[in-house]
Amino acid sequence: MDADDYRHKFAEFLSTQPAGADLTYEQIVGAQSRQELGISSLTMIVLLMNYIKKYTNGGVAVRPEWVPRLNDIDGIASVLREIDASAAEPARS
Amino acid sequence: MISDHEDIGIGSFACAFGDVECKPENIPDFEALWETVSFGTDFAEMGCTTYRKMSGPVEDYVVDAVRQTLQASGTAAADVDHLVFATSDPALALLPPDFVESVLLALDLDGCVPHLVSFQRCCSSLTALRHGERLFADPDVTHVVVVTADFMPQDRDRVRSYAIFGDAAASCLLTRTGPGLVRLLSSAVKVDPEGLRGRDTFVSRKDVAERTLSAVLRAGDRRLGQLAKVFAANLHKPLTLFNATSVGLGPDILHFADTLAVYGHCGNADWMINLLDYHERSGIRSGETYLAQSLAPGFYACGLFEGSAP
Numbered sequence: 001m002d003a004d005d006y007r008h009k010f011a012e013f014l015s016t017q018p019a020g021a022d023l024t025y026e027q028i029v030g031a032q033s034r035q036e037l038g039i040s041s042l043t044m045i046v047l048l049m050n051y052i053k054k055y056t057n058g059g060v061a062v063r064p065e066w067v068p069r070l071n072d073i074d075g076i077a078s079v080l081r082e083i084d085a086s087a088a089e090p091a092r093s
Numbered sequence: 094m095i096s097d098h099e100d101i102g103i104g105s106f107a108c109a110f111g112d113v114e115c116k117p118e119n120i121p122d123f124e125a126l127w128e129t130v131s132f133g134t135d136f137a138e139m140g141c142t143t144y145r146k147m148s149g150p151v152e153d154y155v156v157d158a159v160r161q162t163l164q165a166s167g168t169a170a171a172d173v174d175h176l177v178f179a180t181s182d183p184a185l186a187l188l189p190p191d192f193v194e195s196v197l198l199a200l201d202l203d204g205c206v207p208h209l210v211s212f213q214r215c216c217s218s219l220t221a222l223r224h225g226e227r228l229f230a231d232p233d234v235t236h237v238v239v240v241t242a243d244f245m246p247q248d249r250d251r252v253r254s255y256a257i258f259g260d261a262a263a264s265c266l267l268t269r270t271g272p273g274l275v276r277l278l279s280s281a282v283k284v285d286p287e288g289l290r291g292r293d294t295f296v297s298r299k300d301v302a303e304r305t306l307s308a309v310l311r312a313g314d315r316r317l318g319q320l321a322k323v324f325a326a327n328l329h330k331p332l333t334l335f336n337a338t339s340v341g342l343g344p345d346i347l348h349f350a351d352t353l354a355v356y357g358h359c360g361n362a363d364w365m366i367n368l369l370d371y372h373e374r375s376g377i378r379s380g381e382t383y384l385a386q387s388l389a390p391g392f393y394a395c396g397l398f399e400g401s402a403p
């Protein structure tokens with residue numbers, strides 16, 4: 001999946017969350033920043049935790065380098081991509 | 094930043110919580126208030142189920158906490174040289190004009206010099222601790238009490254985007270005559286200019302946290318990996334976990350969730366509440382390194398401790 005695919009995956013995921021209840025799929029896909037969507041810092045953190053829970057069963061920890069990327073939609077999409085990639089990595093002994 | 098008085102023991106921690114147990118959901122218009130600050134986030138995920146409210150004047154709770162501290166340490170009121178009081182800016186504006194006199198008189202602290210530390214919001218108490226320790230530069234000083242209190246008269250003000258506020262006072266004793274429970278290795282408070290302007294971001298919050306944490310670790314000659322436990326501020330659980338993770342502190346090292354559930358965010362008292370709670374459950378260990386952490390819009394503070402109990 002490329003960056004654009006992850007933009008769509010974020011839109012699909014957000015539409016299943018309470019924070020996305022008033023947003024259309026097109027609004028999410030077309031947005032540049034989470035502020036445009038009315039997503040606060042707290043909401044973004046909860047979304048991130050819920051994404052990790054849903055797609056990795058809580059098996060991925062937040063990485064410090066992800067934090068600055070959570071303000072714009074491309075950054076968020078790149079973080080989701082890395083979460084999925086981390087979950088796909090074989091477990092380290 | 095670095096401690097000049099490494100022989101000063103800090104201990105006899107005590108808390109006096111608001112006496113009325115309340116549920117956030119019972120605050121009038123709670124759902125509307127929460128929606129305003131949370132933008133669709135489920136409150137159940139925030140980790141706070143109850144908070145405590147003071148039904149009487151705040152000075153009664155301050156006196157209660159200090160009295161517990163003196164009793165626990167077997168210290169006579171006449172032996173206390175200084176009392177350092179810390180509170181957040183909003184609570185400072187609510188103190189009665191005779192606040193300090195009533196506290197000193199109620200405790201018979203006749204020879205005790207009072208001090209006030211504020212203007213650093215919920216980070217004021219860690220600065221108060223450092224100030225209290227520096228008072229030992231006077232060789233005649235043997236006992237210093239540091240006490241903090243934060244409270245909210247209006248329940249609707251308790252509901253914030255970053256925490257649910259509860260009421261509490263907490264205190265501890267600094268002495269050169271005993272090891273105490275911990276000693277202060279270093280402390281620091283730093284400013285997030287964006288936060289002061291109400292424009293803090295993930296980046297600005299991470300930046301101030303990293304600057305503060307690295308300053309205390311450097312001054313205390315410790316590494317992140319040496320921390321045995323972190324006494325975090327009781328912000329909403331996802332925020333606390335995220336903030337810690339963003340500077341490399343994993344969730345397992347934090348001690349805050351149980352006290353957050355019962356007491357909410359008690360402003361300046363959080364780190365003392367969590368340190369005491371941890372000690373009662375697991376025991377502070379001599380030689381181990383502990384971190385107390387506090388933050389507020391515009392500020393971040395850390396205190397680095399070493400367990401000193403014999």
